[in-house]
Amino acid sequence: xxxxxxxxxxSTLGLVLAGLLSLAAQQQNPKRQSNPFTSSEDVxxxxxxxRSHCASCxxxxxxxGGGGHGGQGADLTGQLRYGASDEELYSVLETGIPGTEMVAxxxxxxxxxxxxxxxxxxxxxAQPGTLVGNAERGALLFAKKGGCVQCHMIxxxxxxxxxxxxxxxxxxxxxxxxNSILRPAEQVLPSHWTVQILTNRGEKVSGQRLxxxxxxxxxxxxxxxxxxxxxxxxxxxxINKKSAMPSYEGILSDEEIDDIVAYLSSLRRKRL
Amino acid sequence: xxTLQILALATATASxxxxxxxxxxxxxxxxxxxxxMTYSGTYKSQRFSKLDQINRQNVTELExxxxxxxxxxxxxxxxxxxxxxxxxxxEPPNNxxxxxxxxxxxxxxxxxxxxxxxxxxxxxxxxxxxxxxxSLFMGTVDGRLLSLDAQTxxxxxxxxxxxxxxGYSITLAPLIIKDKIIIGTAGGEYGIRGFLQAHDVRTGKKxxxxxxxxxxxxxxxxxxxxxxxKRGGGSVWLTGSYDPELNLTYWGIGNPSPDWNGDVxxxxxxxxxxxxxxxxxxxxxxxxxxxxxxxxWDWDAVQIPVLVDRPxxxxxxxxxxxxxxxxFYYVLDRVTxxxxxxxxxxxxxxxxxxxxxxRPIRAPNQGPSAEGTKTYPSVQGATNWxxxxxSPQTGLFYxxxxxxxxxxxxxxxxTYTRGNRYVGSxxxxxxxxxxxxxxxxxxxxxxxxxxxxxxxxxxxxxxxxESGLMSTAGNILFSGSMQGQFVILDVFxxxxxxxxxxxxxxxxxxxxxxxxxxxxxxxxxGHSLFVFGLKD
Numbered sequence: 001x002x003x004x005x006x007x008x009x010x011s012t013l014g015l016v017l018a019g020l021l022s023l024a025a026q027q028q029n030p031k032r033q034s035n036p037f038t039s040s041e042d043v044x045x046x047x048x049x050x051r052s053h054c055a056s057c058x059x060x061x062x063x064x065g066g067g068g069h070g071g072q073g074a075d076l077t078g079q080l081r082y083g084a085s086d087e088e089l090y091s092v093l094e095t096g097i098p099g100t101e102m103v104a105x106x107x108x109x110x111x112x113x114x115x116x117x118x119x120x121x122x123x124x125x126a127q128p129g130t131l132v133g134n135a136e137r138g139a140l141l142f143a144k145k146g147g148c149v150q151c152h153m154i155x156x157x158x159x160x161x162x163x164x165x166x167x168x169x170x171x172x173x174x175x176x177x178x179n180s181i182l183r184p185a186e187q188v189l190p191s192h193w194t195v196q197i198l199t200n201r202g203e204k205v206s207g208q209r210l211x212x213x214x215x216x217x218x219x220x221x222x223x224x225x226x227x228x229x230x231x232x233x234x235x236x237x238x239i240n241k242k243s244a245m246p247s248y249e250g251i252l253s254d255e256e257i258d259d260i261v262a263y264l265s266s267l268r269r270k271r272l
Numbered sequence: 273x274x275t276l277q278i279l280a281l282a283t284a285t286a287s288x289x290x291x292x293x294x295x296x297x298x299x300x301x302x303x304x305x306x307x308x309m310t311y312s313g314t315y316k317s318q319r320f321s322k323l324d325q326i327n328r329q330n331v332t333e334l335e336x337x338x339x340x341x342x343x344x345x346x347x348x349x350x351x352x353x354x355x356x357x358x359x360x361x362x363e364p365p366n367n368x369x370x371x372x373x374x375x376x377x378x379x380x381x382x383x384x385x386x387x388x389x390x391x392x393x394x395x396x397x398x399x400x401x402x403x404x405x406x407s408l409f410m411g412t413v414d415g416r417l418l419s420l421d422a423q424t425x426x427x428x429x430x431x432x433x434x435x436x437x438x439g440y441s442i443t444l445a446p447l448i449i450k451d452k453i454i455i456g457t458a459g460g461e462y463g464i465r466g467f468l469q470a471h472d473v474r475t476g477k478k479x480x481x482x483x484x485x486x487x488x489x490x491x492x493x494x495x496x497x498x499x500x501x502k503r504g505g506g507s508v509w510l511t512g513s514y515d516p517e518l519n520l521t522y523w524g525i526g527n528p529s530p531d532w533n534g535d536v537x538x539x540x541x542x543x544x545x546x547x548x549x550x551x552x553x554x555x556x557x558x559x560x561x562x563x564x565x566x567x568x569w570d571w572d573a574v575q576i577p578v579l580v581d582r583p584x585x586x587x588x589x590x591x592x593x594x595x596x597x598x599x600f601y602y603v604l605d606r607v608t609x610x611x612x613x614x615x616x617x618x619x620x621x622x623x624x625x626x627x628x629x630x631r632p633i634r635a636p637n638q639g640p641s642a643e644g645t646k647t648y649p650s651v652q653g654a655t656n657w658x659x660x661x662x663s664p665q666t667g668l669f670y671x672x673x674x675x676x677x678x679x680x681x682x683x684x685x686x687t688y689t690r691g692n693r694y695v696g697s698x699x700x701x702x703x704x705x706x707x708x709x710x711x712x713x714x715x716x717x718x719x720x721x722x723x724x725x726x727x728x729x730x731x732x733x734x735x736x737x738e739s740g741l742m743s744t745a746g747n748i749l750f751s752g753s754m755q756g757q758f759v760i761l762d763v764f765x766x767x768x769x770x771x772x773x774x775x776x777x778x779x780x781x782x783x784x785x786x787x788x789x790x791x792x793x794x795x796x797x798g799h800s801l802f803v804f805g806l807k808d
Binding site: 048055056100101104106111214215 | 345346388389390391392393394395437651682684685686687689690691692693694695696697732733734735753755757759771773
């Protein structure tokens with residue numbers, strides 16, 4: 001940065017010299033321009049940095065929840081909440097995110113750009129290629145033939161038996177979405193587990209287990225009510241970590257599944 | 273506001289504030305349970321208080337007295353000090369406040385000017401202050417040591433201990449021994465060479481430094497291959513203990529660097545993952561014991577050394593009780609460092625046991641690998657820096673445990689760049705209630721028989737805990753959870769006596785004090801400190 005300021009102040013020495021100094025500045029601290037380090041070698045260099053410095057929280061494949069050192073980093077395979085542009089991502093990597101466990105780093109400019117290049121590949125790697133489906137057809141399949149809307153809510157319409165999917169395209173890659181349609185049992189987030197409860201009063205409650213601690217459990221019951229129950233008032237509660245959603249492999253064609261994936265990928269959170 | 277502060281100061285003066293914390297008071301802190309004058313309460317670090325106004329019979333009468341809300345989003349790991357009715361507290365990471373301990377009203381605030389970027393592995397944190405006479409002492413995340421005037425918060429002196437750009441930071445609460453401030457440096461994930469250091473309480477002048485990674489010509493240097501010692505880690509980020517009779521101070525030392533690739537640092541890597549006993553007058557090593565030689569999992573021995581005088585196999589002995597991050601409970605003789613007992617207190621699969629000399633018998637193929645190795649305990653350990661407690665009234669040792677949590681440990685290329693992480697790949701942890709939580713692990717408070725490590729009782733929790741423990745003469749034990757449940761247990765059997773949802777992650781250790789006739793208990797949750805007492 002010091003060199004940059006110098007390069008701006010020596011215009012009287014002639015444009016050629018200024019240009020040379022400016023070039024030197026870019027190589028030492030090449031910030032505030034589009035990413036100049038995007039070659040395959042740069043991506044490999046960025047991947048090494050990522051593995052040693054980022055993956056313990058963000059996971060080897062960038063899917064988040066690495067869990068190292070108490071960190072449960074964000075999923076980097078979808079649309080990033082911090083880092084929509086390369087320059088913004090560069091700043092996040094350099095200065096961290098205040099109030100979170102995302103720390104600042106002391107890499108030089110080239111290393112930071114290489115890291116930006118690699119992080120961008122995480123989202124690309126999560127895509128099954130360019131989206132081949134048709135989002136409009138996907139929306140119809142979601143509402144009708146697929147029956148998805150019976151359980152999933154989007155924009156205030158749909159059921160509550162399964163996770164709402166509004167904005168899902170911002171947080172999940174198309175590869176991940178397709179995997180969930182074909183193999184829904186493979187990963188079920190704890191907030192989507194179901195629970196069956198018998199209370200001391202003989203009431204049976206079933207529904208989505210939203211939260212739990214040592215003394216209580218929070219449920220969205222089958223009637224759509226938010227319930228918070230103290231465990232001391234329960235005879236039993238059984239948590240089911242499996243997904244109630246069937247696999248759509250063989251139910252929908254490959255083309256139809258691609259259409260639904262394209263539709264879900266188009267559902268983005270509004271950026272402020 | 274100004275008027276209110278003057279009134280508060282006048283009240284504090286009337287109740288005896290501003291008296292000096294002499295060396296004698298620190299030495300006899302056990303007999304002044306109204307105060308909390310060091311990080312762990314006393315030099316023995318039992319985090320046990322003789323206060324018993326709040327006890328098993330009346331604990332249900334507790335009510336919230338006041339709340340301090342930090343103007344910071346960083347993790348709240350600080351244990352407050354309380355001296356003569358005034359609470360001194362760090363607001364994360366390095367602001368300091370003085371508060372009326374009875375009402376929560378603020379007397380003054382010191383605001384630390386720090387760089388926008390610092391090197392901290394796990395959050396910009398601080399664990400507390402030390403006090404001597406009218407001076408408070410604080411280490412900072414940017415490698416400085418400050419002395420503040422306890423009455424005004426003004427800076428007596430402010431010195432740079434170490435260059436934070438090299439990966440160093442100071443996060444522990446200093447320990448005062450006689451006329452010295454003992455501090456250590458964090459940075460075990462940044463390729464530092466760790467050290468403990470003493471400074472003069474009056475001037476801040478450096479008096480001695482003990483490197484936790486021995487250099488050429490020093491005993492233990494042979495346990496490092498080549499130049500690996502230069503970046504060997506061995507951080508010190510939790511306050512030690514002190515035995516005045518032996519004139520020895522005990523400290524737990526952090527992991528070797530790089531954490532998860534031991535190939536570049538073959539050998540035992542002393543004094544990483546060890547407890548060391550130093551002479552506080554000159555910083556000379558008296559003895560050491562290494563819990564995890566050649567650690568490849570990041571199992572710092574950064575736990576509180578709990579000093580206990582009690583019978584052991586029929587003979588009265590001076591002991592250290594130690595629940596280690598590696599999953600074993602240890603008993604050592606603190607006069608000589610002799611290894612006495614080790615027993616696993618959680619499920620672990622990295623060692624077949626501990627031999628008679630105290631050396632672990634490593635299980636084959638449990639170290640990190642390119643394809644990943646699932647090993648118990650996890651990178652967060654079977655326990656961690658969360659304070660344990662020892663109750664002389666029950667004779668039991670209590671600690672917070674993570675039962676049956678593994679990590680998958682990967683090995684990679686360790687590349688060092690100054691000021692950046694130097695870890696040699698990574699662990700992938702399995703956390704409760706996240707992602708594919710298929711493990712049966714859970715958190716618990718456990719009571720162990722100190723002579724054997726046998727389990728006496730367990731309070732099982734739905735989630736793991738980062739909260740320390742405290743026990744009192746009221747025969748109650750305090751702890752908390754990640755989800756903010758503050759719990760009080762019966763020390764004899766672990767039965768739940770009282771709980772309250774404080775609504776935020778609990779990441780410090782409870783402490784207690786008394787102002788006039790009232791006992792208070794303070795604990796942090798989220799970004800606030802909550803203070804409880806009995807109903808008026």
